[in-house]
């Protein structure tokens with residue numbers, strides 16, 4: 212695919228133009244950290260960040276999303292009928308998403324867009340996006356994307372990859388959506404005459420080399436599920452966990468939600484809210500029984516889901532892109548890299564000699 | 566701090582070997598800067614894990630809930646006050662505990678330190694009262710005192726109030742501390758201003774409940790926000806439900822909160838939730854001359870009635 216050279220002098224004018232074709236979203240400095248926010252005319256995405264505090268998942272799967280609305284007023288037409296809530300699914304361009312967050316959408320898609328089930332809310336929102344990625348030159352020491360099926364210059368899931376070369380941006384078009392984005396911005400005029408591809412390759416290598424934390428996932432798939440489930444180390448892993456939902460809420464690949472109806476007076480909505488396997492209400496049965504009633508069971512669910520069940524079910528890697536958010540934000544420092552190592556290396560034979 | 570760590574190991578080893586305790590709860594070195602992880606040790610062979618430095622801000626009293634073994638626990642000033650609270654609330658028995666007291670000079674505010682630098686912080690070391698912060702292209706030495714968690718910089722009970730053994734001589738307590746400057750500022754606001762202040766403060770909240778779960782007071786088997794038959798509080802990001810969570814949680818901590826700061830430390834988006842609990846703490850001090858967790862022998866103001874309790878607020 213084509214690579215264009217975007218002069219930094221043309222940046223502001225280009226973003227300005229994009230507002231006529233898209234709703235724009237980008238990283239915005241919120242004081243102590245950056246998050247994705249809708250950009251208003253005149254605003255620019257702020258690229259002075261390592262990664263956003265929260266992932267980009269809420270652009271597709273917001274923490275609270277109304278699905279239906281209803282009226283209980285018998286004088287109204289359609290009363291007692293759930294009606295789709297109207298939403299804006301017009302084209303949206305996300306400028307400055309990191310490759311890990313873009314790849315995360317693909318991992319989630321495997322569950323939300325299958326041959327059997329298609330989640331209409333997720334799919335419509337996802338399809339409205341054009342993802343313009345920003346390559347990472349300085350990955351954090353908590354990043355382990357290169358061994359999680361991703362990388363600081365990873366292209367999968369992106370429509371355009373932007374690479375900051377200091378003097379200008381290189382914009383690599385990866386899809387038709389990406390091509391349209393470049394046309395709309397007017398940045399599609401100057402092709403990089405002197406081998407943009409090679410430049411990107413060199414910078415990519417340099418960035419990848421900075422990632423020194425590697426995880427091993429090669430043995431996860433072949434492990435016997437029950438043996439891993441029964442492993443002794445879960446008690447130790449779970450000890451410090453306080454069962455908050457931080458790790459799952461900041462994770463770009465955690466997808467669980469809970470459906471709730473809320474009625475006020477005679478009208479109401481049916482919505483879905485993020486849920487987390489760390490919470491006591493998660494999988495609580497109507498009978499009052501909860502198969503995951505204890506902390507250790509919840510912690511195990513999180514890691515088994517990401518590093519074993521998902522691996523087995525989709526046969527396409529782990530449910531983690533190595534963004535490191537959970538590592539940095541867990542209040543008690545439970546580190547998925549360490550747990551992954553424990554799981555990958557686990558050998559029940561060694562644990563309990565007969 | 567190295568001597569603190571060594572002393573903790575030594576005491577733990579002795580306690581485990583002598584059978585005084587079955588387990589010891591302390592901290593082990595974290596995998597990222599400015600973080601240590603609470604850990605549980607069952608045998609004297611494992612005590613080498615233990616560390617102590619300025620990154621032990623999590624309140625270990627939180628890990629006593631539901632324990633029935635003879636438990637050794639490492640406790641700084643605030644942890645010890647929360648242990649006292651656990652004891653007087655009948656969560657655990659005094660006899661069950663061996664408290665390894667740590668005279669404390671405060672914990673580093675990891676949120677604030679991270680926000681001070683543009684690039685990533687890779688290593689944080691400490692030496693005496695200095696903290697050395699290193700990133701890829703920078704290195705800076707700061708006075709520890711200047712980067713303390715805000716609750717630590719106004720702490721007046723740094724020494725454990727209850728302990729079986731101290732790891733070092735008591736430290737000097739801070740005197741003439743103005744603990745409530747921020748609360749007074751809010752108290753003088755007009756209702757609309759106050760409302761706006763709290764609205765802005767809560768805006769980034771993602772309702773992950775890390776603040777609640779890091780709190781040793783929040784041990785209810787089912788928190789009111791998780792209750793679902795009947796469901797008291799909505800589960801969405803509706804601002805009313807969000808406020809309800811924060812306001813009610815604060816009230817549940819009234820007369821019990823020791824201002825340990827674990828809640829603020831745990832919050833992934835840096836919300837100063839102590840703004841709520843501190844007001845109640847100040848009220849308890851002014852109305853009942855009460856500081857939580859200072860004694861095993863006095864009942865807290867909210868579970869006693871005295872004829873001379875102030876009642877001016879009843880109009």
Ligand code: SF4
Nearest residue numbers: 462531532534535537
């Ligand atoms: S599990 Fe952790 S590192 Fe992996 S994608 Fe989720 S937040 Fe990032």
Ligand code: SF4
Nearest residue numbers: 465466467488513516
């Ligand atoms: S079960 Fe847990 S780990 Fe898996 S997607 Fe849901 S919240 Fe994430």
Ligand code: SF4
Nearest residue numbers: 452453455457458541
């Ligand atoms: S963020 Fe840490 S403490 Fe909170 S639920 Fe996840 S692993 Fe447990």
Ligand code: SF4
Nearest residue numbers: 770771773774776832
């Ligand atoms: S820890 Fe922070 S984000 Fe989480 S519920 Fe508490 S205030 Fe909200």
